[in-house]
Amino acid sequence: MRYMLMHKLDEAVPGNFEPSPEFMKRMGAYMEEVSRAGILLAAEGLCKSSEESARITATKGKKTVTDGPFTETKELIAGFGLIEVRSKEEAVEWAKRFVDVFTESGLDVEVDVRRVSEGPHEG
Numbered sequence: 373m374r375y376m377l378m379h380k381l382d383e384a385v386p387g388n389f390e391p392s393p394e395f396m397k398r399m400g401a402y403m404e405e406v407s408r409a410g411i412l413l414a415a416e417g418l419c420k421s422s423e424e425s426a427r428i429t430a431t432k433g434k435k436t437v438t439d440g441p442f443t444e445t446k447e448l449i450a451g452f453g454l455i456e457v458r459s460k461e462e463a464v465e466w467a468k469r470f471v472d473v474f475t476e477s478g479l480d481v482e483v484d485v486r487r488v489s490e491g492p493h494e495g
Contacts, residue, residue: 374413374456374488375463377470379481380447388479389420389450395477402473406455406466417451447482460487 381388391399406412419425422440429436442448453470457463467485474481 373459373463374454374490375460376484376486376488377453377455377463377467378449378484378486379451379470379474380484381450381479381481382447383421383441384446385480392477395473395479398473398476402470405469406453411455411457411466413454413456415451415453418449422448454488460485463487 383389403412403415406415422442425440425442427438427440427442429438455463455466457466463485467483471481471483
């Protein structure tokens with residue numbers, strides 16, 4: 373089973389998108405551990421500001437494009453990891469360890485753990 377771990381940060385909080393060297397060291401150690409475990413498929417951080425972003429909304433067939441920054445949005449997806457594990461419980465355990473990287477650096481974070489759809493055979 374593949375799971376997407378998406379972490380959200382408030383772009384209005386100073387320093388949230390400017391990681392310290394200590395944070396980067398912790399994150400590097402976590403990523404190395406996930407890689408050694410053989411479950412990491414992909415992982416990336418996203419740019420620190422929504423200024424270079426766009427959001428497309430479709431309502432009743434009408435598309436609206438809103439350019440960033442998204443001042444009305446408190447939290448933005450700041451990065452993701454895609455892992456392949458045996459169960460939701462295993463994905464949650466890896467996500468908890470990911471959260472520890474942030475909390476040990478004094479940062480508040482929210483991480484969504486979402487199963488990736490494998491196709492029409494899922495119930």
